Amino acid sequence: MDAELTALAAAGATALVQQMVTDGWEGVRGRVAALFSRGSGDEEGAVAGELEEARDEVVAARDTGDVAVADDVRAEWRSRLRRRLAADPDAVAELRALLAELGPDDGPSGSVVHNSISGGVQHGQVIQAHTVGDLTIGDSRDRQGR
Template identity: 65%
Template sequence: MDAELTALAAAGATALVQSMVGDGWTHARERVVGFFTRRRAGNGDGADGAAVAVAGELDEAREELVAARDAEDADTAADVQAEWRNRMRRALRDDPEAAAELRVLLDELAPDGGEEGRGGSVRNSISGGVQHGNVIQAHTVGDVTLG
């Protein structure tokens, strides 16, 4: 496998692992399930069986990753990332069309090529005087009671 595809697999695994602990996990999970399902559906599971299997594997990996991050266990976190990097490398090796799909997926998970995951980063500032009330700057706000 050439260096470009190896780097693509590594970038994909990095974006996936970052998404696992980020706010965009639900979307990222659906997209990654789709990516791997298209490659596993021909093994006799059928598309539904493959989707359930991949979703379960992703959920298990996310649980391991969250527990590892909580315990400050860098080795386990690295193992989770290495596992998905290897799976992506195999997908790229086995299916020539997978590279283009993984690039699109990577653009969705890390649109700025950065570490923020889906949606990028947001920087807000307030200027122009004194604010005499509550100011809330957020991507999503739910069930807020002020005062």
């Protein structure tokens, strides 16, 4: 069950960070804060504040292109979610329901991509990217006919 909780916490943290930069953030923030507080209004407010601070960090980092901040926030909330799920079995169902509502198409890219590489390839390059600009593979002299 620990591996299952770890995977669920990772999925939850990923969805949480993705939602931080969407229009649906307030609803998600409220649901996650409620998941952590489970009936304690004071605790719910504190968690909502922590989530909002994390969102501010992610938004500011996105504006500067610093992807490490989102990774750090994701790791922090993955750990917190894992501990919460281990301590409260009812939270497992709550998080699963939230993830099901968000669905795979609600992420920032609007889609899910699955890639696989197979065959007899012994070497070569594989590039996966959202955006690629000014890319040169090989020697630039090859393109100039030299």
